[in-house]
Amino acid sequence: xxxxxxxxxxxxxxxxxxxxxxxxxxxxxxxxxxxxxxxxxxxxxxxxxxxxxxxxxxxxxxxxxxxxxxxxxxxxxxxxxxxxxxxxxxxxxxxxxxxxxxxxxxxxxxxxxxxxxxxxxxxxxxxxxxxxxxxxxxxxxxxxxxxxxxxx
Numbered sequence: 001x002x003x004x005x006x007x008x009x010x011x012x013x014x015x016x017x018x019x020x021x022x023x024x025x026x027x028x029x030x031x032x033x034x035x036x037x038x039x040x041x042x043x044x045x046x047x048x049x050x051x052x053x054x055x056x057x058x059x060x061x062x063x064x065x066x067x068x069x070x071x072x073x074x075x076x077x078x079x080x081x082x083x084x085x086x087x088x089x090x091x092x093x094x095x096x097x098x099x100x101x102x103x104x105x106x107x108x109x110x111x112x113x114x115x116x117x118x119x120x121x122x123x124x125x126x127x128x129x130x131x132x133x134x135x136x137x138x139x140x141x142x143x144x145x146x147x148x149x150x151x152x
Contacts, residue, residue: 029048029049029050030050031050031072031074032050032051032052032053032074032075032077033074033075034052034053034074034075034076034077034125035050035051035052035053035055035073035074035075035077035123036050036051036071036072036073036074036077036079036094036121036123037049037050037071037072037074038050038051038064038068038070038071038118038121039068039069039070039071039072040067040068040069041069041070042069042070042099042100043070043099043100044070044072044097044099045070046069049064051121051123052123053075053076053077053123053124053125054123054124054125055123056087056120056121056122056123057120057121058085058086058087058120059085059086059119059120060085060118060119060120060121065085065118065119066116066117066118066119067116068101068115068116068118069100069101069102069115069116070097070098070099070100070101071094071097071098071101072097072099073094073095073096073097075125076125076126077123077124077125078093078094078095078123078124078125078126078128079093079094079095079121079122079123079124080092080093080094080121080122080124080128080130081094081114081118081120081121082118082119082120082121082122083106083117083118083119084119084120085119085120086120087120087122087130088120089119090106090107090108091130092104092106092107092114093128093130098114100115101113101114101115101116101117102115
């Protein structure tokens with residue numbers, strides 16, 4: 001009788017773990033109502049994986065890192081992409097479809113693009129924590145300029 005319960009538990013565990021495991025490989029999953037899909041090829045073609053709004057990958061699984069060429073958004077989703085794992089390094093906010101990341105330039109070095117450069121991803125609906133941090137840095141710089149103008 002115990003082995004029967006153990007077998008049922010094992011089957012249920014396998015069935016519930018399958019969607020998470022399947023999501024972490026290139027393929028053709030269902031597109032989310034609110035989220036983003038990340039494609040290996042230009043113009044939303046080829047193999048892809050998708051994340052729903054609220055999901056984050058601090059490091060991309062094997063085979064994903066530095067291989068994204070286009071990004072398609074769904075619903076009210078926005079995406080923050082990072083050059084390094086663990087949401088470090090330079091980042092960029094994506095708030096619309098990007099059919100060719102070769103034309104999406106790095107703000108810090110316009111000679112380089114985001115094509116095949118993404119190592120961590122955060123998908124969200126409204127603001128993200130990095131957006132607030134960037135806005136705060138911009139506000140601080142603006143305050144410094146205004147302060148210098150008032151003294152000069």
